[in-house]
Amino acid sequence: MATYVAVAQLEIRMPWVRSLKEKRAVVKPIVEGLKRRYQLAVARVEGHDAHAWERLAIATVGTDSDALRGTLAAAERFVVAAGVEVAWARVDVERWDDEREGGA
Numbered sequence: 001m002a003t004y005v006a007v008a009q010l011e012i013r014m015p016w017v018r019s020l021k022e023k024r025a026v027v028k029p030i031v032e033g034l035k036r037r038y039q040l041a042v043a044r045v046e047g048h049d050a051h052a053w054e055r056l057a058i059a060t061v062g063t064d065s066d067a068l069r070g071t072l073a074a075a076e077r078f079v080v081a082a083g084v085e086v087a088w089a090r091v092d093v094e095r096w097d098d099e100r101e102g103g104a
Contacts, residue, residue, distance in 0.1 A: 003096045006068035008058040009045075010079060011088040017051050027054055030082045034058060038075050053087070065093045 012030075017023045027044065034042045039060075046055035058075055062068050072091050080086055 001063060001098055003098070004062055004065045004068055004093055005096060006060050006062075006065070006072055006091065006093045008072040008075065008089065008091045009055060010058065010076060010086050011047075011053060011055045012079060013053050013085040013087045015052050015085075019051060020049070023051055023054065026082075026084065027056075030079055030084070031056070033082070034075055034078060037078065038071055040071070040075060065095070068093060 012027075014023060014026055017026060031042045031044065034040050041059040043057045044054055045057045047053045056079075058072060060068055060071055069091060076086060076089060
């Protein structure tokens with residue numbers, strides 16, 4: 001059986017934010033909400049020192065690539081609904097085949 005690994009990268013923009021403290025107040029609930037609602041792994045991977053933008057990496061694993069893509073699309077809608085702009089998005093899904101010999 002194949003396993004699929006899906007990763008989305010979202011660059012979010014918050015042009016109204018003027019401090020890192022204010023940015024954390026916007027980004028932290030988004031990250032925690034994605035983890036809680038969709039059971040995703042989420043990391044803040046770029047833009048840590050910038051006020052108005054940040055890049056998130058979101059990952060999930062499963063056996064149905066279409067379902068994983070759907071979950072990541074729902075996650076992107078969740079981010080947009082939080083009031084930030086998604087300036088750039090990329091989704092990659094990779095198939096990992098079970099290559100064990102003897103089946104066990």
